[in-house]
Amino acid sequence: MAPAISISNRLLVALPPEDLDFLRPHLEPVLLPHKQTLSEPNAPIDHVHFVQEGMVSLVQPLENGAMIEVGMIGNEGFVGVPVLLGADTSPLEAMVQIPGSALRMQSSALREQAGRSSALLGLLLRYVQALHTQVSLTAACNGRHTLPERLARWLLTARDRATSDRMPLSHEFLAMMLGVRRAGVTVAVGTLKAAALIGNTHGQVTIVDREGLEAACCVCYRTVRNEYQRLVP
Numbered sequence: 001m002a003p004a005i006s007i008s009n010r011l012l013v014a015l016p017p018e019d020l021d022f023l024r025p026h027l028e029p030v031l032l033p034h035k036q037t038l039s040e041p042n043a044p045i046d047h048v049h050f051v052q053e054g055m056v057s058l059v060q061p062l063e064n065g066a067m068i069e070v071g072m073i074g075n076e077g078f079v080g081v082p083v084l085l086g087a088d089t090s091p092l093e094a095m096v097q098i099p100g101s102a103l104r105m106q107s108s109a110l111r112e113q114a115g116r117s118s119a120l121l122g123l124l125l126r127y128v129q130a131l132h133t134q135v136s137l138t139a140a141c142n143g144r145h146t147l148p149e150r151l152a153r154w155l156l157t158a159r160d161r162a163t164s165d166r167m168p169l170s171h172e173f174l175a176m177m178l179g180v181r182r183a184g185v186t187v188a189v190g191t192l193k194a195a196a197l198i199g200n201t202h203g204q205v206t207i208v209d210r211e212g213l214e215a216a217c218c219v220c221y222r223t224v225r226n227e228y229q230r231l232v233p
Helices: 010-014 017-026 107-116 118-144 147-160 171-178 182-194 210-216 219-231
Strands: 028-032 037-039 047-061 067-073 093-106 166-168 198-201 204-207
Touching (some): 010 118, 017 093, 017 118, 028 047, 047 107, 067 118, 067 147, 067 171, 093 107, 107 118, 118 147, 147 166, 147 171, 147 182, 147 204, 147 210, 171 182
Antiparallel strands (some): 037 093, 047 067, 166 204, 198 204
């Protein structure tokens, strides 16, 4: 008899036991190495991933070869939302940014189980709404708020999905995720560091004062966090 799978994904934990039992035979534990691509732009999405640990970025490739992040997924959600909405592909790329683990299942199995269980379908759709809010406010934030505010929002969102205040984040990576030049990120990091909110050495960013960082960021972070708390138990 196979050992029971440990469940730490918040969506799966929130399911009624009988609904989770129907899903268990379809769930396969997998590791999420750094920079692994879980789904490629415009390619068939064969599997969905319920993140247990770590963080996955949804990034939009641009014409010049650059990429910009539009959303983050941690253990509050799953990678493969288009599958639930009846699509087989997405223009976005899902890339692991903080290594961890996930429970993987075939896309066809998720559709089948969601069709059988109103509890599962309702919970997943509430998560989709929360993710939609995050993606929408990320776009608004990128267009309206200062770079230090946007950086603070990004760091707090990433920290909510990480297991440590210390995260492996280079200036080049942050510039790509925020869609700005490296020099701008260097200045923004320096601003937050001078305020004793973060530390930054050797490609590592450490959140030193979370309360202060929340005060320094824009309202977008709190709005998105409150939506997740409201919609995803």
